[in-house]
C-alpha cells in the first residue's frame with residue numbers, strides 16, 4: 191500500500207471524507223496546496239477530513255507507524271506557509287470538526303466555550319450575536335444575546351479557532367486584551383503516538399524543570415521545560431518559554447509541530463462599550479507621537495497605523511472589493527485607527543476635550559477624525575482596516591498568475607519600544623533604496639508593523655526577498671522578534687534560527703523530538719527536518735529524551 195494510505199481497521203470511519211492519491215488531490219482539492227502566502231511545496235499523498243477525535247487518532251496512528259509526515263490544515267488563511275502540505279505528506283483538514291460543544295460559567299462572570307478546532311471565527315461571532323438560535327449548544331444561556339465577545343480578532347474571520355491557537359494569533363484589540371494565548375482555558379491535544387492530553391490552565395506548571403502529565407490512557411509523560419525565555423514582546427516565533435508557564439502554553443503557538451489541537455476551551459468576555467476613530471495626520475512622526483499618547487491611557491483597546499503607502503494603495507484598489515471610501519481629509523497622508531473602552535464613570539466631554547488637545551499637539555484634529563461612535567460606524571472602520579491586508583493578498587495572488595515565483599513577502603516583526611522609531615525609519619529607507627513597491631500598516635500599539643512588498647515580476651521578487659533579509663537582520667540586531675503574530679511556518683525557518691541562535695533552536699528541537707519522535711507533525715514548520723533527530727524504532731519517551739540530550 192502506498193505511503194499515506196491508511197490500512198483499513200475496525201475503528202476506521204469509512205464515511206470520513208477523503209481524497210487519495212496526488213493526482214486526485216491536484217484535480218479535486220487544489221485549494222489545499224497553498225495558504226494565503228501562496229507558497230507551494232508539493233502534493234500530499236492523501237487528504238482526510240476527520241469528523242471526530244477518534245478519526246484524528248486513527249489518522250495520526252498510521253502516520254506515526256509509517257513515519258509519514260502530517261500536514262495539519264485549518265482555515266488556510268495563514269501567511270507563513272504553515273498549513274502548506276509537503277510532498278507526499280498526509281493532509282489532515284479540520285474543517286468538518288466545527289462544532290461548539292458547550293458553554294460553562296466562570297467565577298469571574300466570563301464564560302468558557304468548548305469548541306472543536308475547525309470552527310471559524312466568523313461562526314463564533316455569529317453564535318455570540320444570537321446564541322438562542324443555537325439551542326442545541328448546552329449552556330448557551332450563559333452568553334446572553336449580543337452581550338459577549340471573544341477578544342482575539344485576527345482580522346480574517348475565515349480563520350479556524352484551531353489555526354489561531356496554533357499560531358497564537360492576535361488582532362487589533364490584543365493591545366489591551368492580549369493575544370490568543372491568554373484567552374485559552376483548556377486544550378485537548380492528540381499527540382503523535384495517538385495519545386490524548388487534556389490540559390486545563392494552571393494544572394501543569396513547571397516543577398523541578400519538568401512538565402509532568404498523564405495522558406487520557408494513564409501513560410505518564412515528562413517533558414523537560416525550556417531553559418530559555420521568550421522575548422517580552424508580542425511574539426509568535428517558536429515555542430513559548432517562561433518560568434511561570436503552563437504546559438498548555440507550550441502547545442499554543444507551536445504551529446502544529448507538537449500535536450493536533452482537537453478541542454479548545456476559550457474564555458468569552460462581556461462586551462464593552464467601545465468608542466472608535468480613524469484620525470488622519472500630515473506626517474508619520476505625528477502619527478507615531480499620537481500613538482505614544484494613546485498608549486498611556488489604560489482604556490485604549492487598539493492602536494493601528496496606516497502609512498501613506500497603505501492609504502494610497504487603498505484609494506487605488508478599493509474598487510476591487512467594492513469598498514466605498516470617503517475622501518481622506520485634505521493634506522493628510524497617514525492615519526491611526528484607535529478604540530477606547532468606555533466606562534460609565536467617564537465624562538464624554540472631558541474625554542473629547544483631551545482627545546482634541548492631544549490631536550492638535552500632533553498636528554491633527556477632531557475634524558480630521560472619522561468617528562466610530564456606534565456599532566454601524568465601528569463596523570465601517572473595521573471593514574476599512576480589513577480591506578488593506580485583503581487587497582494586498584489579492585494583489586499577490588494576481589501577480590503570481592503572471593509570475594509563478596511570486597509569493598507573499600511581508601514582515602511581521604515587533605521590536606522594543608525604545609528602538610521602534612529608529613527601526614521604522616531605517617526599514618522605510620532600506621525598502622525605498624531597494625526600489626521595492628510596498629504597503630506598510632499594522633499594530634503600532636505593540637510596536638509591530640507589517641511591511642508588505644508588492645513585486646510584479648521576477649526581478650522585483652528577488653529585490654523584495656533581499657530587502658526582507660536585511661529587515662530581519664535589522665530586527666534581530668534590535669532585540670526584536672521575526673514574527674509577532676503570523677508564526678514562522680515554512681517561510682521564516684532561517685530567521686527563527688537567526689533570532690534565537692543554535693543553542694535555543696536545539697532546545698526547541700529536543701522538545702519536539704520528545705513529543706513527536708518521528709517528526710511526523712507538521713514537518714518543515716519552524717525547523718528544517720533533520721532525520722538524525724528522529725527516533726526510528728521506539729515509542730519510549732525516555733529513549734527519545736536520552737537521544738535528544740546529545741543535540
Ligand SMILES: Cc1cc2nc3c(=O)[nH]c(=O)nc-3n(C[C@H](O)[C@H](O)[C@H](O)COP(=O)(O)OP(=O)(O)OC[C@H]3O[C@@H](n4cnc5c(N)ncnc54)[C@H](O)[C@@H]3O)c2cc1C
Pocket residue numbers: 225226261262263264265266267268269271272273284307343344345346348349350351352353354355356357358359360361362445446447449450451452579580583675676679712715
Ligand atoms: C486578510 C488577512 C488578514 C490577517 N490578519 C491577521 C491578523 O491581524 N493577526 C494574525 O495573527 N493573523 C492574521 N492573518 C493570518 C491568519 O489569519 C492567522 O495566522 C490565523 O491564525 C490562521 O488560522 P487558519 O485556521 O487559517 O490556520 P492555517 O493557515 O490553516 O494554519 C496555520 C498553522 O496552524 C496549524 N494548525 C491549524 N489548525 C491546527 C490544529 N487544529 N492543530 C494544530 N495545528 C493547527 C497549521 O498546521 C499551520 O501551521 C491574516 C490573514 C489574512 C488572509
